[in-house]
Structure formats: C-alpha cells, structure tokens
Amino acid sequence: MTTSPINRTVFVVSDSTGITAETFSHSVLSQFQEFEFQAVRVPFIDTIEKAQDVTVRINRCFEETGEKPLVFSTLVDPKMARTIGSANCIFMDLFGSFVRHIERALGTKADRSVGRSHSNVMSKQYSNRIEAINFSLAHDDGQLINGLEQADVILVGVSRCGKTPTSLYLAMQYGVKAANYPLIPDDFERGALPLSLVPYRKKLFGLSIHPDRLAEVRHERRPNSTYASLKQCINEVAEAERLMRLENIPWLSTTTRSIEEISTKILDEVGLNKRIY
Amino acid sequence: MTTSPINRTVFVVSDSTGITAETFSHSVLSQFQEFEFQAVRVPFIDTIEKAQDVTVRINRCFEETGEKPLVFSTLVDPKMARTIGSANCIFMDLFGSFVRHIERALGTKADRSVGRSHSNVMSKQYSNRIEAINFSLAHDDGQLINGLEQADVILVGVSRCGKTPTSLYLAMQYGVKAANYPLIPDDFERGALPLSLVPYRKKLFGLSIHPDRLAEVRHERRPNSTYASLKQCINEVAEAERLMRLENIPWLSTTTRSIEEISTKILDEVGLNKRIY
Numbered sequence A, B: 001m002t003t004s005p006i007n008r009t010v011f012v013v014s015d016s017t018g019i020t021a022e023t024f025s026h027s028v029l030s031q032f033q034e035f036e037f038q039a040v041r042v043p044f045i046d047t048i049e050k051a052q053d054v055t056v057r058i059n060r061c062f063e064e065t066g067e068k069p070l071v072f073s074t075l076v077d078p079k080m081a082r083t084i085g086s087a088n089c090i091f092m093d094l095f096g097s098f099v100r101h102i103e104r105a106l107g108t109k110a111d112r113s114v115g116r117s118h119s120n121v122m123s124k125q126y127s128n129r130i131e132a133i134n135f136s137l138a139h140d141d142g143q144l145i146n147g148l149e150q151a152d153v154i155l156v157g158v159s160r161c162g163k164t165p166t167s168l169y170l171a172m173q174y175g176v177k178a179a180n181y182p183l184i185p186d187d188f189e190r191g192a193l194p195l196s197l198v199p200y201r202k203k204l205f206g207l208s209i210h211p212d213r214l215a216e217v218r219h220e221r222r223p224n225s226t227y228a229s230l231k232q233c234i235n236e237v238a239e240a241e242r243l244m245r246l247e248n249i250p251w252l253s254t255t256t257r258s259i260e261e262i263s264t265k266i267l268d269e270v271g272l273n274k275r276i277y
Helices: A019-029 A048-065 A078-085 A094-106 A124-138 A163-174 A185-190 A195-203 A211-221 A230-246 A259-270 B019-029 B048-065 B078-085 B094-106 B124-138 B163-174 B185-190 B195-203 B211-221 B230-246 B259-270
Strands: A006-013 A035-042 A070-073 A090-093 A153-157 A178-182 A204-208 A251-253 B006-013 B035-042 B070-073 B090-093 B153-157 B178-182 B204-208 B251-253
Touching: A006 A019, A006 A048, A019 A035, A019 A070, A019 A094, A019 B019, A019 B094, A035 A048, A035 B259, A048 A078, A070 A078, A070 A094, A078 A090, A078 A094, A090 A094, A090 B094, A094 B019, A094 B090, A094 B094, A124 A163, A124 A178, A124 B163, A153 A163, A153 A195, A153 A259, A163 A178, A163 A259, A163 B124, A163 B163, A185 A230, A195 A204, A204 A230, A204 A259, A211 A230, A251 A259, A259 B035, B006 B019, B006 B048, B019 B035, B019 B070, B019 B094, B035 B048, B048 B078, B070 B078, B070 B094, B078 B090, B078 B094, B090 B094, B124 B163, B124 B178, B153 B163, B153 B195, B153 B259, B163 B178, B163 B259, B185 B230, B195 B204, B204 B230, B204 B259, B211 B230, B251 B259
Parallel strands: A006 A035, A006 A070, A070 A090, A153 A178, A153 A204, A204 A251, B006 B035, B006 B070, B070 B090, B153 B178, B153 B204, B204 B251
Antiparallel strands: none
8 A cells, every 4th residue: 555645845945056955955855755845945045134035935834834844954154044943944954063063073163154165166176177077078979089098987888878977977076087988889790899999998987788778768769770679789788798898897787876876886996086066 | 374274084974875975075164174175985885894894994094193084974874874983083974963853853764775865767857867968968059959949948158158067067967958059259240149049038048257267268278269369258248248138038147156056046047946966
C-alpha cells in the first residue's frame, strides 16, 4: 500500500544566490521521502527590510497551510537571520550554527561579509574555471585535436554514454579541463585507439554504459535506427570495454550514476584534487 | 600591513560525492579570510572501515601540524559520523545537526539512506536536466534556430559577454533550456534584433559587460585585433544596450558577477522557479 506524500513548503533564504542553502536542503530533505517538499527560492536578501518581507511571506504560508514551513538560511548577518527565525517556521540557521562553532575553535571572529561565496570573479581561479569551460566545449566529441596536451583528462567511450555532460560538469564545477573523444566502430575494426589519442594515453578515462540503457538513450535521439538497435549497442559496448581493458584505461559505468557521481569518481580515481565552485 | 594567512587543513567527508559538504564548507570558510584552507576531499565513505581510515588520516594531520583540522561531514549514518567525530578535529556534523531538528519538528524519522542526494538518475527530472544540457549546447552562440520555441530563456549580448558559461550553468544546475544568441555589428547597423529572434522576444534576456572588461577578455582570445580594441568594445556595448532598451529586453551586467550570481538573477527576474541539482 502506498500513501500519498505529505506536502511541506520549504523556504531557501540567502543574502546571495542561495545555491549553497538549496544544495544543502536537497541533501537533508532527501532523507524524508514520505514528504513532498515545495521549495521557494528567496535569494539576494541583503537588507533588514527584505528580511522582514520574507518573514511576512513565511507567516502567510503558515496561516494558509496550518503547517510551519521549513526555512534553510545562509544569511550571514545575525540580525537578519534572527528576523527570519522569528517567523512561524522550522528554522535552520546554517551559517549561525557553524560559524560560531568555528569562531570558538579558531579563536577568531568571522568577517560576516555578505555574498562572499560566489564573489571574486576577477581572481585567477575564476578565470581558470571559465577557461576550463571554454576548453571542454571546444574539445567536445573530438571536435578539436589541437590543445589536447592541455587537457587534465580526456573522456573516451561510445556515442551517448555520458561523455559530454560529464566533461562540462567537470569544467563547470571543478575547473577541470576535460576533453572528450568518441570510440566508434572504425576504432573497433582496427582494434586500436584513435590515432590522435595515442600520445595522451595517460590522460584517458573511459565511460561505459549498460547496452539496454544505451539503446534507450539512442532511441530518443534516432528512433528505430541501426545506431540505436540493441544489437549494435551490445556490440559497441563490448568492443569499447575490450579496447579499454587492452589499453589499460581506467573506466567506470555511467548506467546508474548521476553526472555528479561520475565526475567525483573520476577526480578520485585520477587523483585530481581540484577546487569545487 | 598585510600578514600572511594562517594555514588550516579541511577534510570534507561524505558517503556520496561530497559536493554538498564542499559547497557548504566554502561558503562558511569564505567568512574567515585571514586563514588559508587546504581542502581534502574524502568522498564515498560508506563503511565503518573507511570511516576509521579517515579518522586515522585526520589524526595524522593533527599530529603533523599541531592544529586540529576542520571536518565537514555529510555522513548520514550516525555511527560513521561518530567515528569521524572522535578524531582530533573541529567536527561539523551537517546532517546530524539538522536532521535531528527536522525529525523532531516533523514528528518522524529520517530514512538515513546513504548517498541519496544525487541518486535517481532514472527519474524524469534527471532526464530533463540532461535534455536541457544538450539543448543549451546545441543552441550555443546562435548555432541552431530550430527548436528555439522550446527554450525557457534565450540570452543575448555581444560576443564574449558571458552568454555561453551562463547558458550551460542554467542547464546544468537548474535544468533550464537556455539558448544564447550573439548581437553583432550587423544588428547594430540595422538597429534591430536578429530576425530569427523576433518571434521569441518574450524569452530574451540580455547580458552586458563593462567595455574595459570586455576588451580584456577579447584580448585573451584575439590579441591586438580590432575586435578586442577598446574603441570597438565601447561601441558594441553602447549599441547593444541601446537595442535592449529599445526592445524592452530585461538585462544585467556580468562585469563583477559570477556565473552563479548571473544565473540566479536571471531565474529571479524571469520568474522561473526551477529545481536545483
């Protein structure tokens, strides 16, 4: 017997983008599957007046639903956080809780400057990240051989196994220069890596996928083609995995993994300790 | 007088990717600018044995540096969290702290299932996100007119003002189908939007940039070209802003904003309330 989920409203309040608070709220709330949470994003709350407006919205939500909304806040200013916390809600003060703990442990005071986590766009680190995004775009799907020597990693695998979103995520989230290059039937016939990749063998990381899933994904793109047929998918996947084993390329299956999981596994396995954004 | 920053090691421990914990740790630690934090990512800690190994690493770090490392943990399993917390460290138990609070408030027990926040790759939501990434890639820089009617938003602006990374971020992080289309000198001569965009005027959102910054960015790509000259940049930016005002297109400046900030502002202004990933 399945019961319908219980609805709850979640406010995500931040003086900046709210991305940290929202990422965190998803993580925590994924542990309460009997509930269905409706998230309301309230970013850029950087004055007491705006905080008071949010308090009014939270209270109105409580009156309308009869249930206290959950509120995840990364407000840095303690006064603004208290304003929100005074509403009729279940208040999670992410900053307050941990900043005070760290202040005590480090024997110092936090700067309490608003909107800092995504600032610093003039930094070297930030421009490296934009460069990584441009690099990964330019080196998507084997489009460009030039510059592959600058890649941090080159993903290889059959068409539609997940190389493109993974490369872009690695660039976007970690500032990793991730190229990707397809393994195609021509390579399997020759039984060897594409020639352009041979000089960079140490940078290669393979992605594979279950043939059933691959056929599904390919059918969406080109319905009822030979390309999408299960037979073709079984064959290509087997050949690609054989080639990766033969060439000693580390690889993993993308079938049941999100791009976050695939990307983190890759960084972990190739030993890249890159900053997250 | 500037003093050199104090170094501290930070361990980011998770049973899954660690992305939530790391995003959160950056946010909080950006408030302590007198310190320089070295982050060590320890993802996929999903057994007590692995947790014990991490504890050994943390203790070794304490012995070597004489300073307690900071530890941000999103371990769901309380026993594993306790194992880590028993090390010589400043322990931030992100899950434990808030999960218990929510459990009490909702009158229920959390599922405490490991690695859930990035799972569910078979869901409709997840495939929408991958579709959005593919859409944004295919519709980068006006490459494809076909399908623009499916866009959630179409970013416009002069070359190198930040359209591409923003479109990809919107797709990756929010599952938004974000196309982008350049405004070029031809358009300014005609004094009108590119014809292909006219049917989608309501989906347009403009990005602009300070001409000095634009010249810098363009110089990196094509040093000493007319394209990168300050004169050309001043002119293009003025014309683009004039056109956006004329056509009543909402726009913002990317000059001092990160792609996170630009993307969140856009969602906020166009009223798209999309799920974050």
